[in-house]
């Protein structure tokens with residue numbers, strides 16, 4: 001039987017960050033991935049035509065680029081081929097009437113553009129992103145740090161000292177404001193409101209969710225400061241760089257190995273057993289899985305009533321829908337200024353975003369879904385043959401279990417079938433085609449992924465939820481995944497829980513893998 005210091009189940013960003021950091025400290029690490037390719041949500045494939053390289057799922061690396069994990073590993077990953085591609089125009093909104101607003105990575109330009117739309121909106125933008133900048137040490141420690149720790153307690157005490165207890169409570173109260181409240185009381189221009197409203201969907205929230213205003217401001221700050229970078233060659237290149245680094249540091253990475261059970265002896269994790277019956281011993285096991293799999297499958301024989309009860313009430317979020325295009329040439333947007341934009345939201349504003357999210361939450365196919373259009377070929381010419389183009393579309397509002405069609409047009413059953421998926425893709429395409437000259441003549445091939453397809457590719461995307469569980473405040477921060485969770489600890493000694501379902505939640509920041517490695521002395 002092989003023996004390791006640390007076995008990690010899964011190979012998403014958190015697993016790879018942890019493996020790279022722990023192996024860098026001389027630990028013997030093994031990463032086990034059930035899929036045929038490494039990387040979880042990071043995969044790049046020629047899913048439409050040969051020569052067109054699509055990021056099938058995650059594409060935008062701003063969270064990784066700005067993360068502490070990147071600060072530690074970035075130089076070594078760059079040595080192994082990780083390179084980011086940027087644009088000065090990270091995002092834009094394009095409304096149904098063809099009006100649009102582009103965000104630049106230039107605060108003065110944004111202030112001027114917003115002020116031109118409504119007097120004072122630009123100044124208020126400067127004040128919003130400025131407040132995130134001013135609060136950065138405190139705010140980012142809460143958003144990304146190990147919350148049950150002396151350092152967080154000290155930080156809170158320091159803030160209470162600085163602001164007074166009432167001042168700190170007021171700060172917290174302001175942080176709980178929903179995005180609708182933030183946008184409607186701050187910005188007079190519906191265009192500026194429409195620029196930010198769709199972004200809260202990418203945090204797993206909606207414009208009506210508690211604290212989505214604060215998350216919206218954090219995103220505004222991050223996009224303006226760091227842009228919306230993609231990986232040169234696709235997110236699969238990031239995975240390749242991680243693999244090379246882990247192996248260089250003596251770690252082992254295996255794909256096509258499904259872990260079926262965590263071996264527990266005397267209340268302590270001491271290895272894993274694979275579906276093929278292979279037993280692998282380890283001093284520590286980290287599981288980068290959703291709570292359902294951890295407690296109902298991998299620990300099925302353990303008597304853990306509190307964890308199993310908490311798993312029963314853990315909620316997954318809305319499903320995600322992906323649509324990819326190979327195009328014969330770069331799209332000609334009917335609205336000017338969008339050519340170099342990394343991510344364009346097609347949305348009317350707060351109400352349309354709220355309606356689409358609410359419909360998906362109620363199990364309906366949204367009548368007018370909020371659409372995010374990525375143009376990776378504009379940032380990275382290596383993604384497709386010369387003169388051609390690719391589009392990456394994300395629709396963050398799709399029902400996990402379908403109850404009906406909000407437009408009353410698509411026939412549905414509870415499951416995502418091929419027919420439902422393609423009919424919904426047609427709806428999305430019709431909205432997109434209104435904004436691009438001769439779109440139908442450009443399309444060489446399209447490929448759609450329903451929430452069910454995403455779940456089939458990655459078992460962690462339960463029901464197609466891209467974020468490892470609903471991100472409402474009751475399941476976030478110190479309450480992720482469970483209200484009684486303490487950092488990444490579990491009721492089993494030497495078994496650690498990481499991944500999107502754990503604090504600090506989803507995204508490519510690799511936060512839970514980083515925090516685990518730090519707790520383990522890396």
Ligand SMILES: Cc1cc2nc3c(=O)[nH]c(=O)nc-3n(C[C@H](O)[C@H](O)[C@H](O)COP(=O)(O)OP(=O)(O)OC[C@H]3O[C@@H](n4cnc5c(N)ncnc54)[C@H](O)[C@@H]3O)c2cc1C
Pocket residue numbers: 009010011012013014015032033034035038039040041042056057058059060061062063064257258259260288289293320322394454457458459460461465466467468498499500501505506507508509
């Ligand atoms: C379609 C989509 C688009 C997204 N776009 C972005 C984006 O652009 N930017 C961004 O920051 N975030 C994005 N996200 C969110 C982000 O990608 C995820 O939150 C993040 O990648 C999750 O990482 P993870 O470490 O939890 O593991 P995951 O990426 O979920 O990987 C977990 C891996 O564990 C494996 N596994 C699970 N169980 C077992 C087992 N028993 N045995 C062996 N292997 C197992 C799975 O096969 C999987 O490969 C997107 C998510 C989705 C779904």
